[in-house]
Amino acid sequence: MNGVHDMGGMDGFGKVEVEQNEPPFHEKWEGRVLAMNRAMGATGIWNIDMSRHARELLAPPVYLAATYYQKWFLGLRNMLVERGYIDADEIKAGHALRPGKPLKRGPFGMKDVERILNRAKFGRPTNTQPKFKIGDKVRCKNINPATHTRLPRYVRGHVGVVELNHGTHVYPDSASIDGTENPQWLYTVVFTSRELWGEDADPTIKISIDAFEPYLDPA
Amino acid sequence: MAGKHDDHDHHDHDHGSELSDTQLRVRALETILTEKGYVDPKALDAIVEAYETKVGPHNGARVIAKAWIDPEFKKALLADATKAIAGLGHFSRVGDHLVAVENTPKTHNMIVCTLCSCYPWEMLGLPPVWYKAAPYRSRAVKDPRGVLADFGVTLPKDTEIRVWDSTAETRFLVVPMRPEGTQGWSEEQLAEIVTRDSMIGTGLPQAKRPA
Numbered sequence: 001m002n003g004v005h006d007m008g009g010m011d012g013f014g015k016v017e018v019e020q021n022e023p024p025f026h027e028k029w030e031g032r033v034l035a036m037n038r039a040m041g042a043t044g045i046w047n048i049d050m051s052r053h054a055r056e057l058l059a060p061p062v063y064l065a066a067t068y069y070q071k072w073f074l075g076l077r078n079m080l081v082e083r084g085y086i087d088a089d090e091i092k093a094g095h096a097l098r099p100g101k102p103l104k105r106g107p108f109g110m111k112d113v114e115r116i117l118n119r120a121k122f123g124r125p126t127n128t129q130p131k132f133k134i135g136d137k138v139r140c141k142n143i144n145p146a147t148h149t150r151l152p153r154y155v156r157g158h159v160g161v162v163e164l165n166h167g168t169h170v171y172p173d174s175a176s177i178d179g180t181e182n183p184q185w186l187y188t189v190v191f192t193s194r195e196l197w198g199e200d201a202d203p204t205i206k207i208s209i210d211a212f213e214p215y216l217d218p219a
Numbered sequence: 220m221a222g223k224h225d226d227h228d229h230h231d232h233d234h235g236s237e238l239s240d241t242q243l244r245v246r247a248l249e250t251i252l253t254e255k256g257y258v259d260p261k262a263l264d265a266i267v268e269a270y271e272t273k274v275g276p277h278n279g280a281r282v283i284a285k286a287w288i289d290p291e292f293k294k295a296l297l298a299d300a301t302k303a304i305a306g307l308g309h310f311s312r313v314g315d316h317l318v319a320v321e322n323t324p325k326t327h328n329m330i331v332c333t334l335c336s337c338y339p340w341e342m343l344g345l346p347p348v349w350y351k352a353a354p355y356r357s358r359a360v361k362d363p364r365g366v367l368a369d370f371g372v373t374l375p376k377d378t379e380i381r382v383w384d385s386t387a388e389t390r391f392l393v394v395p396m397r398p399e400g401t402q403g404w405s406e407e408q409l410a411e412i413v414t415r416d417s418m419i420g421t422g423l424p425q426a427k428r429p430a
Contacts, residue, residue: 008333008360008384013353016369022347024271029245031267034345036249038266039258052335062237068336068351070241077248086251094247100255109259117269119341122388123316150386152333154360166316166389186387188318197361205380207360210387 001053001146002153004060009154009197030069037076042116044104046079049176053148054079124183126168131185131213136162138189139219140211148176151215158195159219163208164188171212185213270345279342279392280413282307284406286319287397297321300392304342316389317342322396322420326379329367329420330391331359337385342392343415350419360384370421393420400426 007013025031041051054075055063063071080086090097100107132138140155150172166186174182193205252258282304286293295303300319317339320328332338333356338346349355358366363380367373374380383391395417401409416422 005334007353007357010353010357011361013357016349016352016354016358016366018349018370019347024275024345025267026348027242029242031270032245032249032263034270035263035266036245036252036258039263040252043257055335064353066238068348070238073241073245073248074237077244080248080252085257086248086255090251091244091247094250096251096254100257103257107256107258108262110262110265113262113265113269116266117273150334152384152386154333164318166387169316169388172387186389188383188389190381193361201361202364204377205363205382207382207384209384210389212387 001056001148002144003056004063005056006153008152025069027069033069033073033076037072038116039108039112040076040080040085042112043106043108045083045085047170047175047179048120049148049170049172050179051075051079052172053176056148122170123167124170124181126183128168128185130165130187132162132165132187132216132218134162134165137219138162138187138211138216140189140215141217143215145173147173149173149215151211152209154196155189155191155209155211158191160189160191160195160208162187163190166210169212171214173212173214187211187213187216189216274340275344276342276413276415276418277410278344279339279415279418280410281406282342282392283394283413283418284409286394287401287409288406293321293394296394317392318389319392319394320381320383321394324378324396326381327374327420328391328393329359329363329380329382330385330393331356331382332385333357333360334384334386337388337390339390339392342390343418347415367421370416372421372423393418395420395422395424398424398426 037051041048055071058071058074066074081088085101137159139159140151140157142157143149143151164187168183169186171182171184174180188208189211190206190208193201193207194203196207249260253260286296292303296319300317304317322328336346336351338350355366360382363382385391412424412427414422414424417424
């Protein structure tokens with residue numbers, strides 16, 4: 001979706017403000033939000049692409065005004081309500097008013113903590129052959145799906161060079177919709193700054209994205 | 220005009236209420252999830268504790284220090300970072316695809332996630348607020364030299380800057396250049412000067428001998 005989350009190349013957000021000796025969490029609730037997100041995700045009722053998309057779906061003014069963990073809280077709450085794991089009247093009451101629904105992998109307990117501290121695998125071997133090889137010129141498609149995609153706007157229509165091939169991975173554009181993994185070849189594609197930002201751009205800068213094969217045409 | 224004004228207030232109110240009393244609302248959500256039997260709050264405590272104590276840039280710093288000292292390890296790290304780090308045996312899994320990118324006098328690397336906040340947690344811990352915020356995400360791909368200036372970093376004009384936008388589940392770790400004046404330092408001493416920002420590409424390690 002063409003949301004405000006797709007920020008690459010936007011102007012006007014100001015200076016990067018660095019906080020020295022920043023703590024992992026600024027407020028206790030931030031840690032609880034992170035933990036609840038990880039725990040509910042680990043019960044198997046949605047995948048990481050769906051939770052990213054839930055945050056992208058926040059109204060633009062909310063997305064821009066919210067802190068990081070406020071976005072995580074709102075995304076989590078919305079997914080739980082939409083999928084019927086909690087209800088709006090329960091949020092209002094601050095308590096459960098009816099029993100929970102079954103969870104794909106069962107409730108999240110102490111036995112599951114170690115599992116989520118290890119990063120999940122996203123590579124999915126397939127028998128397909130890659131369409132592109134290292135060094136090939138490719139043009140990013142001009143696609144504008146209203147659903148989740150990982151092709152940022154600032155590269156659409158632009159020509160880059162395939163630099164790395166990472167194998168076949170879960171395809172977020174499918175997985176975010178219905179969980180279908182639909183593995184696709186994943187490449188690092190590198191662009192010159194002038195290709196992306198015009199002839200006034202600093203020629204010493206190169207920018208890469210990791211692009212799934214369906215995002216790319218030969219160029 | 221009056222109508223417009225009212226609309227404006229109405230919107231402010233809506234968005235304000237989404238973002239007010241977050242602490243109370245988070246507590247209420249945890250109560251609901253617990254009462255429904257979805258989560259054990261003790262397991263949530265354990266997750267928070269792990270992110271407060273176990274993960275952090277000290278993990279990445281040890282990897283970089285080893286790469287500075289051990290050319291064979293550095294070669295392996297740049298060829299396949301996931302495999303090289305798994306071979307060290309004392310880190311939690313870094314997933315399928317960690318890519319280590321090396322800074323040289325010719326090229327400086329910088330990592331960003333313009334779409335959200337993708338970051339090598341296992342190596343660097345939780346990302347800092349600035350990494351997840353709009354100013355960095357918007358400008359890193361268009362004006363990396365300007366962003367570096369915000370960090371007090373100035374590179375020679377002819378140094379190539381390579382920005383890696385983490386748009387998939389691949390994760391990137393910058394291998395900074397070992398600073399001058401660190402000859403003879405131990406791996407532990409070197410790890411002390413490998414900062415988080417130097418492994419994102421927004422900082423450079425300094426040869427200040429740790430006290």
